[in-house]
Amino acid sequence: MRAEVLPKIVRIRDITLRDGFQNIKEWIPSETKEEVVDALVAAGVASVEATSFVSPRAIPQLADADRIARYILEKYPRVEVLALVPNMRGAQNAANAGISAVSYNISASEPHNKANINRTQAESLADLAGISGALPDLAINLSMSMVFGCPFIGKIPLDSVLQLTKEACKRGASSVTLCDTIGVANPLQVQALLEVFRAEFPELPLSLHMHDTHGMGLANIFAALQMGVTTFETAAGGLGGCPFAPGAAGNTSSEDALNMLNRMGIATGVDLPKFLEAVAVIKQKIPVPLPGRLAAARPYFEFDF
């Protein structure tokens, strides 16, 4: 059931550094990434996905994972730092850098899991068990991609999502992020899925990662707020997105989400004008289009509408 009152506090986990940057071809110098970190934290961002500990052959842009992770952990000990890891080696490298929480990706779609990480879901689950066994102090967040639809097979049965969550939790995942990787979810679908998911896993910490590919990012976040979700992954400028559709919008823009939350009286701990300064740093230093709306418009910070 939808709540009549929205949450009073929401956490934005900014994923610019990982999902926002990973598909940018031109190398972003580590110093620039660190400058972006500084600007994000200066704005009050308290949770970031810092990087991915992945083969530099797979994602050259994140070859400086160790450096960026250590930079944030050492300079900003109070910021929650997650890193994406694809496998045991990545998890070990993350732990060696001092990371205490990783996101481990499994796709809700078997064909996408195979295409993306060249494994079956069963193999991914076995690897997860290995990681949690070998690194018992590492918190593992299941980042489940394609939950709301898959470019290969379309609709994902809700049972698959529930089953995969259950199996991952058995093997050491202690939280989950439900991802609309291709940005096709609609608000009713989000609410219907969350209603069942929440009933099945009432205690499991939950976050959402809704791409804005079809323009429904904020509508889906609003729908999820009505279902009590309080953590969302978003990227500055709306960077990132799906390689299947070049030119399409990427992640839901952090500043657009923060603006909607602010306007609705929901506390985020982030200073939005300062966050726009971080977007300005990105815009100045990294020559890629920023599809987010707010940064291209007059924000009207002087008015309380």
Added chain:
Amino acid sequence: MRAEVLPKIVRIRDITLRDGFQNIKEWIPSETKEEVVDALVAAGVASVEATSFVSPRAIPQLADADRIARYILEKYPRVEVLALVPNMRGAQNAANAGISAVSYNISASEPHNKANINRTQAESLADLAGISGALPDLAINLSMSMVFGCPFIGKIPLDSVLQLTKEACKRGASSVTLCDTIGVANPLQVQALLEVFRAEFPELPLSLHMHDTHGMGLANIFAALQMGVTTFETAAGGLGGCPFAPGAAGNTSSEDALNMLNRMGIATGVDLPKFLEAVAVIKQKIPVPLPGRLAAARPYFEFDF
């Protein structure tokens, strides 16, 4: 109170031809506009704002108002055709062209009304009374701009919106469009306003016109659907918008709205793939950016998510 079930049928009034085109500097040949009309109607669009009967000195792009209105009325007698009129002369010209329903704009903000149409709200209301007196067969829709916020004074008191509606209805308005002209409304604000507005005017036909300037267009439409609103004004490609913030997004994109409605199982009577053909005509013939999301992405029409 929000309904647990959304409306089953929603009408999209496409306003590409008026709000979408009016700020485009380069002249769009009347033949091109007619081609766009043909493509929109071929997709199943059943309601359009065709043009504005306004001085060509004020809006040169709509100098062919009479031709475009007559084109649609004669070729597509079953399509609902509205035209925006700023004053008595415009209303008379619209009526002479065969138009049976006009939108008459008054701003919810007195300073914006003066800046936009060089009149007080009282003068606008007096003119409205004159129009309805002189043209009793003309249906007059009050198009109220800046309802959710004004670039000059910020917050608009809800009482002003209710009072202006009441006064306009006394003087002959028989329906109202509430406009978020600068795209700053948030979903909670939309629901709070609609709750009071609906209680005050339960029988008054109501539509919404939500710009996407800050990315909240679809979120606000979803919020309004939860309050039972069934008519929305949108523009193909997300064309149009507010001259105060160049580069910012404009109207909520018709195809993005149609896609969200389709995905939620709400009937619109519009064939979305064909609507994208209309967007393609615009893209090919009119060299302006189209900020809408769906037309830049893979739409996944092959899948029911």
